[in-house]
Amino acid sequence: MTNDFLTLEAAGGIGVLTMERPPGNGITVGFAERMIEMMDRVAGDRGVRCLVVRSAFSKYFMVGADLKEFPPDLDLSGIDYDQPPDKVFAETFARVTPHWQNILKAAQSMMNSVAALPKPVVASIGGHALGGGCEFALACDFRVMSRGHATVGLTETTLGLIPAGGGTQRLPDVVGLARARELILTGMRLGADEAQAIGLITTAVDPERLEEETLALAGTLASGATRALGCAKRLLNRRRDMTLEEGLDLERECIDELSGTADMLEGVASFVQGRKPSYTGA
Known part of the structure; x- marks a missing residue:
């Protein structure tokens, strides 16, 4: 089953959902809507008893909101580009902000749909899961992450923003309030072993064992009630x-x-x- 950058394959009670929106599964309104539709289908599919979510890209699991993709009807006409740069930026930002709000609302709804799926969800993290990518992983029930180049973290404060896809709400449930405060306020990135040590991920594995370990966990869950x-x-x-x-x-x-x-x-x-x-x- 394919649905705009999302492909679902099922066997043995395990559904494997592969994300493939270049270059790093950036979240747009359309991507979020397709993910919500896929969650609805999985919820009603009795042949899928556990869902694995993975990326088709080795470098990224998910990069978060794609703030570079603007809607075709975004009107930037009439801006005086001869005025001081700060005024140009302020005027442009005022027009773009409503679009960003639409992305954030869609992203929040997407995360909620993953968390609410009445079946276990396992994130298979073989690449960077930063910002919204980390928030997506937090909406899953289990997180299996490979050692090596992959990092995980809520890095939004380093960009002058905040985690707005549920990260401030879900991260404290996973690692505790004190640790969540540290991770969010510093924008720290963690490798797999560091993330496992604080409970941010479930299991850290060597890269060549990521698929095997993920499917083993999914198989255990799929055989449950x-x-x-x-x-x-x-x-x-x-x-x-x-x-x-x-x-x-x-x-x-x-x-x-x-x-x-x-x-x-x-x-x-x-x-x-x-x-x-x-x-x-x-």
């Missing part, structure tokens, strides 16, 4: 929006939702019989 994993993700994602009592209520609702499903019955039966469960995702 898919609906239970989806419920667990929903609870974890919503915990900050709920009181403790509301969270406990939702736990009970999820148990009701899972009760009587084929995988729940298989899980209980396998436990009683002392054997390994064989889940189907139903």
